[in-house]
Amino acid sequence: MRRSSTHTTSTTTTTTVSHRPHVVAHADVRPCGIAHALSDHRAVVARAASSSGATEDAGSSSSAPAAAGGFGKTAALGAMFGLWYFFNIFFNIYNKQVLKVFRFPVSCTELQFVVGSCLALFVWATGIHKRPKLTRSQLMTILPLACVHTLGNLLTNVSLGKVAVSFTHTIKAMEPFFSVALSSIFLGESSPLPVLLTLVPIVGGVALASATEASFNWAGFGAAMGSNLTFQSRNVLSKKFMTGSKGEKLDNINLFSVITMMSAVLLLPVALFTEGFQFAPAKITAMGLDPKFILSRALFAGICFHSYQQVSYMILQRVSPVTHSIGNCVKRVVVIVSSVVVFQTPVSLLNGVGTAIALSGVFAYSQVKRLTGKKKA
Numbered sequence: 001m002r003r004s005s006t007h008t009t010s011t012t013t014t015t016t017v018s019h020r021p022h023v024v025a026h027a028d029v030r031p032c033g034i035a036h037a038l039s040d041h042r043a044v045v046a047r048a049a050s051s052s053g054a055t056e057d058a059g060s061s062s063s064a065p066a067a068a069g070g071f072g073k074t075a076a077l078g079a080m081f082g083l084w085y086f087f088n089i090f091f092n093i094y095n096k097q098v099l100k101v102f103r104f105p106v107s108c109t110e111l112q113f114v115v116g117s118c119l120a121l122f123v124w125a126t127g128i129h130k131r132p133k134l135t136r137s138q139l140m141t142i143l144p145l146a147c148v149h150t151l152g153n154l155l156t157n158v159s160l161g162k163v164a165v166s167f168t169h170t171i172k173a174m175e176p177f178f179s180v181a182l183s184s185i186f187l188g189e190s191s192p193l194p195v196l197l198t199l200v201p202i203v204g205g206v207a208l209a210s211a212t213e214a215s216f217n218w219a220g221f222g223a224a225m226g227s228n229l230t231f232q233s234r235n236v237l238s239k240k241f242m243t244g245s246k247g248e249k250l251d252n253i254n255l256f257s258v259i260t261m262m263s264a265v266l267l268l269p270v271a272l273f274t275e276g277f278q279f280a281p282a283k284i285t286a287m288g289l290d291p292k293f294i295l296s297r298a299l300f301a302g303i304c305f306h307s308y309q310q311v312s313y314m315i316l317q318r319v320s321p322v323t324h325s326i327g328n329c330v331k332r333v334v335v336i337v338s339s340v341v342v343f344q345t346p347v348s349l350l351n352g353v354g355t356a357i358a359l360s361g362v363f364a365y366s367q368v369k370r371l372t373g374k375k376k377a
Contacts, residue, residue, distance in 0.1 A: 073318075080315050085331050087308035089338045092165050094301035096343065099161035102287075102294050104278045108301070109154045110271040111279065113264035115302030116309075120257035132254040139262075142255070145237050146262035152230035154267070155223045162220030163213070165339035166347070166355070169332050170209045171224035173358040176365045177202055178232040186236050192372050198365040205358025212351040252313040260306065322370040329362045 098108060124131040159168045177199050183189040210216060250258070278284075279298070281291035316324050336355065340347055347355075 077315070077318055080311055080318075081327060084308055084311045084315060084327070085334050087304045087311060088331055089335055091301055091304035091308060092160070092169075092335055092339055093342055094297045094304065095157065096160055096165050096339070098294060098297045098301060099157060101289055102278075102284070102298075103161060104275045105157040105161050106154060106267065106271045107275050107278045108298060109150075109157050110264065110267045111298055112153070112302040112305045113150075113260055113267060115299065116257075116260040116306035117264045119303070119306045119310075120260060123257070129253055132250055132258070134250075134258065138250075139258075142258055143262065145234055145255075146259045146266060148230045148234040148237065149259050150263040150266050152227045152234060153263070155227040155230065159220045159223035159227065162217055162223065164215040164345045165343065166336045166345050167209070167213050167215055168220070168224050169336050169339075170213075170355045170358060171206060171221060172228060173202060173332065173362050174206050174225070174228050175232060176362060178228045179235065182229075182232050182236045194368045195365065195372060198361055198368050201357050201361030202365065203361075205354045205356070205361055208354030209351050209358060210354075212348050212354060214346050214348070214351075252316065253310060256309055256313060322366055322373075325366040325369075326363065329359060329366060332362075333359055 095108070099105060102108070123129045156168070156172075159171070180191050180195065180199065184191070210221060279295065281295070284291040284294050312324075312328075315327065319327075339345065
């Protein structure tokens, strides 16, 4: 190839690549679990030069920034996963510390919704995240989601107040079972045999852990199972909402924020009617408790609750649903282990084996879902 001695002309071509949408693949005390399609459009710029010398220069000069950018994104994603686990661990610890002595789960749940609503309003007011424009029809469609979201979080807190944190999260490993069952009933989705087989160790592991759990009681067990049912019902309703709604599409962060605010409004009269206002320092002192300890831990639990949900959605926008699901499985292991260490929870050999089997089943479920998804594609 001859090199031009006069001048070199460079042409820049821009190509837009449309990536497949991400959907929420799980439900947690998390929000982690609202199913919603997110479209992510990124531009990839390719530079071509008419001379081979110019091409070599462009390639050598762009490789270093590209590598640095890739490392930066990986480091940022790793930090997000760390924050996700950090906030979730401390939410469970602070929440359990309060519910163990301050037996007002409705009031504690309401406070968490109020704190989350304040944080969401702050994010919108400062422009950190764009405030959505909602129609009346959208609000009416979201209302059922808010109802089951409210009930799911309330039942989770009831369970945490009755049994050990590790046991509550072991029971919540049953979420895939409820997801498959409810999707079949309400959406008409049939799961392939390999997916159904992964439910066997999940159910068996939870059964073994329950039979050998030192803190077992039916109220705590039933509340945790009820939270599984309500959270997975929320996910099914979310799918129907996202496919049938009209108007501005909500991303997961805004949808979770709106649901949190609606939940705070829905639960407030219930909390006042069933438990009254229990966060007055004089009332807490009359119970023989330290107001500073109870109020600070309850406030921190609310902050951690909303924060880990938001970070969860930020991660979901950057990774595949299967990767997010695996991360959530690891998060549950971390929460169980940390709670056992902090609260010195007695764990028998069979109890530990049952928990391990259930969590292994959850991991297998996410992997099989990934493989069956590839076959369909």
